[in-house]
Amino acid sequence: MISHRDRNAQRISALDERAEALHLKRGMGIADARAMHPSIDVVEADPEADRRLLEGLADWCDRYTPLVALDGIDGLFLDVTGCTHLFGGERAMLDDILSRFFHQGFDVRAGLAATPGAAWAAARFAGDHIVQSGEEEALLVPLPLAALRIEPEIRASLESVGLRTAGAVMTAPRAPLARRFGASLLLRLDQALGRLDEAVSPRLPVAPLSVERHLAEPIMLTDDIERLVSLLATTLKADLERRGEGARRLALLLFRVDGAVSRIAVGTSRPLREPLLIQKLFHERLAALEQDIDAGYGFDLVRLSVLSAAAFDMQQADLTGETDDCDADIALFADRIRARLGDGAVLRPVTVESHLPERAVATVPFSEAPQRTSPPRKPDRNPLMTIYPPATIHPPATIYPLERPIRLFRSPEPIEVPATEMPEGPPMNFRWRRALYRVARAEGPERIAPEWWRGQGGEDAPTRDYFRIEDSDGRRYWLYRQGLYGASQVPPRWFMHGVFA
Amino acid sequence: MAMTAVARETVFALRRQIAKIEGTLPERLQAPARATPAGLPPDAGVTSRTLTIVRRGMAPPDAFLRTGAAPLDAALSGGLPKAALTEIHGAETRDAGAVAGFALSLASLILREQQPRLPILWIGTSEIFREAGFPYARGLHGLFGIEPGELLFSEAPRLVDALWVAEEAARMPALAAVILEIRGSPQRLDLTATRRLHARAQNAGRPVFLLRQAGEAEPTTAPVRLIVSAAPSASRETIAGPLAGSIGRAAFTVSIGKSRTALPGQFTLEWNPDEHVFEERRAGEERAKNPVPVVPASRRRKDPAPASGAVRAFAPVGSPAAISSTARDQPSRPQRPAHIGPRRAG
Numbered sequence: 018m019i020s021h022r023d024r025n026a027q028r029i030s031a032l033d034e035r036a037e038a039l040h041l042k043r044g045m046g047i048a049d050a051r052a053m054h055p056s057i058d059v060v061e062a063d064p065e066a067d068r069r070l071l072e073g074l075a076d077w078c079d080r081y082t083p084l085v086a087l088d089g090i091d092g093l094f095l096d097v098t099g100c101t102h103l104f105g106g107e108r109a110m111l112d113d114i115l116s117r118f119f120h121q122g123f124d125v126r127a128g129l130a131a132t133p134g135a136a137w138a139a140a141r142f143a144g145d146h147i148v149q150s151g152e153e154e155a156l157l158v159p160l161p162l163a164a165l166r167i168e169p170e171i172r173a174s175l176e177s178v179g180l181r182t183a184g185a186v187m188t189a190p191r192a193p194l195a196r197r198f199g200a201s202l203l204l205r206l207d208q209a210l211g212r213l214d215e216a217v218s219p220r221l222p223v224a225p226l227s228v229e230r231h232l233a234e235p236i237m238l239t240d241d242i243e244r245l246v247s248l249l250a251t252t253l254k255a256d257l258e259r260r261g262e263g264a265r266r267l268a269l270l271l272f273r274v275d276g277a278v279s280r281i282a283v284g285t286s287r288p289l290r291e292p293l294l295i296q297k298l299f300h301e302r303l304a305a306l307e308q309d310i311d312a313g314y315g316f317d318l319v320r321l322s323v324l325s326a327a328a329f330d331m332q333q334a335d336l337t338g339e340t341d342d343c344d345a346d347i348a349l350f351a352d353r354i355r356a357r358l359g360d361g362a363v364l365r366p367v368t369v370e371s372h373l374p375e376r377a378v379a380t381v382p383f384s385e386a387p388q389r390t391s392p393p394r395k396p397d398r399n400p401l402m403t404i405y406p407p408a409t410i411h412p413p414a415t416i417y418p419l420e421r422p423i424r425l426f427r428s429p430e431p432i433e434v435p436a437t438e439m440p441e442g443p444p445m446n447f448r449w450r451r452a453l454y455r456v457a458r459a460e461g462p463e464r465i466a467p468e469w470w471r472g473q474g475g476e477d478a479p480t481r482d483y484f485r486i487e488d489s490d491g492r493r494y495w496l497y498r499q500g501l502y503g504a505s506q507v508p509p510r511w512f513m514h515g516v517f518a
Numbered sequence: 519m520a521m522t523a524v525a526r527e528t529v530f531a532l533r534r535q536i537a538k539i540e541g542t543l544p545e546r547l548q549a550p551a552r553a554t555p556a557g558l559p560p561d562a563g564v565t566s567r568t569l570t571i572v573r574r575g576m577a578p579p580d581a582f583l584r585t586g587a588a589p590l591d592a593a594l595s596g597g598l599p600k601a602a603l604t605e606i607h608g609a610e611t612r613d614a615g616a617v618a619g620f621a622l623s624l625a626s627l628i629l630r631e632q633q634p635r636l637p638i639l640w641i642g643t644s645e646i647f648r649e650a651g652f653p654y655a656r657g658l659h660g661l662f663g664i665e666p667g668e669l670l671f672s673e674a675p676r677l678v679d680a681l682w683v684a685e686e687a688a689r690m691p692a693l694a695a696v697i698l699e700i701r702g703s704p705q706r707l708d709l710t711a712t713r714r715l716h717a718r719a720q721n722a723g724r725p726v727f728l729l730r731q732a733g734e735a736e737p738t739t740a741p742v743r744l745i746v747s748a749a750p751s752a753s754r755e756t757i758a759g760p761l762a763g764s765i766g767r768a769a770f771t772v773s774i775g776k777s778r779t780a781l782p783g784q785f786t787l788e789w790n791p792d793e794h795v796f797e798e799r800r801a802g803e804e805r806a807k808n809p810v811p812v813v814p815a816s817r818r819r820k821d822p823a824p825a826s827g828a829v830r831a832f833a834p835v836g837s838p839a840a841i842s843s844t845a846r847d848q849p850s851r852p853q854r855p856a857h858i859g860p861r862r863a864g
Contacts, residue, residue, distance in 0.1 A: 343636060343692035347670075350690055354672060358679055364671040366655035378655045383670060421660050423619055424651030452612075457750065460765050487765050491750035492612060516612075516651055518619025518661060518768040518789065 021062035076278035084219040094217045121276050134209025138164035153210050158184030165205050227322030228252045235274050235315025246299045249321040250292035263288020263329035272318035283356045286348040286384050288329045301357040351383045422495045422515030429512035440502040443484040460485040493517035587787050587798040593780040601723040603716040605743040611732045614650030616748035620770050621727045623789050625695045626662040636694035639687050641672040643680050646701045661791045688718035688726045699729040712738040743776035749786050
């Protein structure tokens with residue numbers, strides 16, 4: 018028996034068959050129940066764990082249809098439109114679902130109908146029932162109001178006026194019902210009867226393409242999985258070619274025999290459709306996840322789906338039949354690194370228009386947009402342009418300041434400066450990482466003000482005066498003083514920000 | 519006679535095979551040859567001071583990366599091997615700037631030769647990027663002319679991952695150079711690991727630079743190990759001569775820690791950020807470029823004030839022994855004008 022706390026009282030939230038046999042009911046206080054049967058075993062409810070279990074089951078149900086939605090805390094919607102024939106018809110599919118759940122140790126009730134509302138009612142009140150299209154009304158008429166998925170308040174008020182079954186509500190005139198009990202009652206009714214469409218919003222986006230293989234004998238070895246991936250990718254390649262696309266994100270779903278589902282995703286820098294390359298990517302990913310994937314008793318269903326695809330540029334080979342595409346090599350290399358070590362493993366610097374040194378370069382994960390070579394430029398009519406090529410006229414777009422360190426610390430490291438020769442001058446010596454450095458030569462200062470339009474400090478934020486320093490051993494550093502001497506009560510602080518070659 | 523010729527041919531064939539297995543060019547040190555062995559062009563040997571290095575292999579002419587500093591190239595018998603693992607050591611982590619700068623200047627030299635400029639991959643562990651700073655693309659562009667688009671970084675949390683990335687990258691001809699930077703002397707980077715890197719670099723024909731900050735010299739497969747530290751830079755050149763107290767071009771002290779051909783030696787190189795070439799700094803140049811600060815001579819008094827600073831008795835080049843601070847503060851004795859008698863005490 019499972020209890021939960023509801024309005025300051027411990028109440029029964031769920032109970033098993035033996036407890037039901039003792040005439041205990043859901044919603045009953047624990048104290049009352051204990052008074053009736055002192056020997057009952059009560060467990061505190063754990064909604065989080067219930068949720069995780071339900072999501073695990075929803076994952077498992079992916080084997081029947083990609084459209085799986087959660088329904089409240091204890092139900093699942095499966096949109097099996099167009100999927101039933103894969104399992105030998107509706108009855109066979111329902112039996113398969115029920116028997117597999119039973120063998121996993123779950124007590125499941127299922128209903129199958131043309132509308133979600135009718136299926137819901139059939140599952141919860143009729144039990145293991147297939148409602149043919151058009152029979153929804155016949156199903157609902159004898160059922161209690163709870164089968165209509167309406168709020169308890171509406172149900173209570175309907176019952177107070179004597180409408181106790183769904184059939185009673187159906188025969189009552191619609192306009193007074195809507196006026197008195199709100200639109201939601203009629204909405205639910207119409208949805209259950211198929212007069213209005215109801216969309217089941219799936220948990221996960223549906224992959225545009227997926228291929229799967231049911232295995233008679235479960236597989237356990239990583240090698241077997243990789244071989245299977247290669248087979249599936251070969252099947253996928255034909256579909257991708259027909260659509261003129263390549264995969265940008267791929268997911269591999271491994272359905273374990275006992276119901277657990279592993280989902281492995283890889284991303285690619287450029288559209289991909291070669292089975293060998295796809296297999297390589299999953300090889301790295303599987304190698305990285307080796308500890309995390311528990312094969313258990315093996316996987317009996319493997320599915321490879323394309324989560325997102327992009328247009329695939331065909332590349333023409335040259336006369337010798339070879340395509341020499343270095344970028345493609347690098348893209349594939351980066352994909353493999355990222356598949357194994359995560360997205361941030363390969364970084365690419367991007368210059369940013371900013372005068373703050375640490376903001377002037379951003380490192381972004383390497384991902385290549387599909388590159389097309391720029392179209393040939395039209396000849397310019399300007400006579401000056403023909404005399405002087407454009408490169409000689411236009412200055413380069415960005416002029417880099419020359420004196421920038423080659424390595425920059427991610428966060429400037431504070432240093433101790435005991436004394437400076439002049440208040441605004443460079444330090445005479447400093448202590449960095451507990452070692453003393455004697456300044457032999459110094460250049461500067463270069464004042465860099467904070468970006469007042471971004472920061473919280475506004476215009477009063479302290480400025481930085483940067484110095485190039487060469488110590489007595491010839492090493493060159495980039496230091497700065499934050500703030501000015503005498504400007505405020507707190508003395509300015511010194512930081513080490515980078516090193517020069 | 520015929521027998522000896524056949525025997526010699528066999529020996530040469532075997533030697534070539536050994537060289538192929540070892541993956542190096544068959545080179546050896548030889549005393550100055552009285553007569554050039556038959557079959558070798560006379561200019562195959564590069565003359566060093568006392569020893570002649572005779573290259574016996576079929577070395578393609580572009581197998582070596584010429585640094586541009588003639589003595590260093592001569593000592594390395596033509597430059598650094600291009601398709602190989604090259605170790606560049608820094609004695610301490612604080613030398614990371616100089617070590618990285620030297621490796622990048624080599625990469626810049628490589629990029630200059632290539633027409634479609636390929637990217638450079640810099641692999642480091644998280645530790646080294648935290649301790650020594652992350653490469654800064656703007657600075658690299660300004661100093662070495664490497665565009666941000668030609669740079670790729672890979673940061674791996676563990677050394678194992680960094681080594682794996684490096685091995686994968688070293689076999690790719692689509693990268694201009696691979697820089698692997700690690701700190702200390704980890705056990706995992708042993709003879710086997712470096713051999714794998716070296717073999718892949720040889721197959722791909724691309725250099726792999728192994729930067730080791732604060733590491734000890736351990737047996738590795740790399741044919742060349744250089745030890746790099748920062749050298750005091752010369753002053754900036756202006757029209758009116760060197761600008762006193764300024765910090766000029768980046769300078770490196772490079773010593774050869776290991777090489778099959780070179781004798782141990784120490785070289786001071788200066789990187790020219792405008793031309794992107796190395797320049798060898800001469801012994802006298804350093805002295806000329808670091809003049810004592812000019813102070814106007816006193817007009818009123820008879821004896822001109824001694825120039826501030828010190829007239830240094832320079833140690834032989836190569837030993838970085840600095841002048842002690844006491845010697846710097848006081849004028850040295852021979853500088854005192856001769857017509858004034860010895861100063862009396864009190």
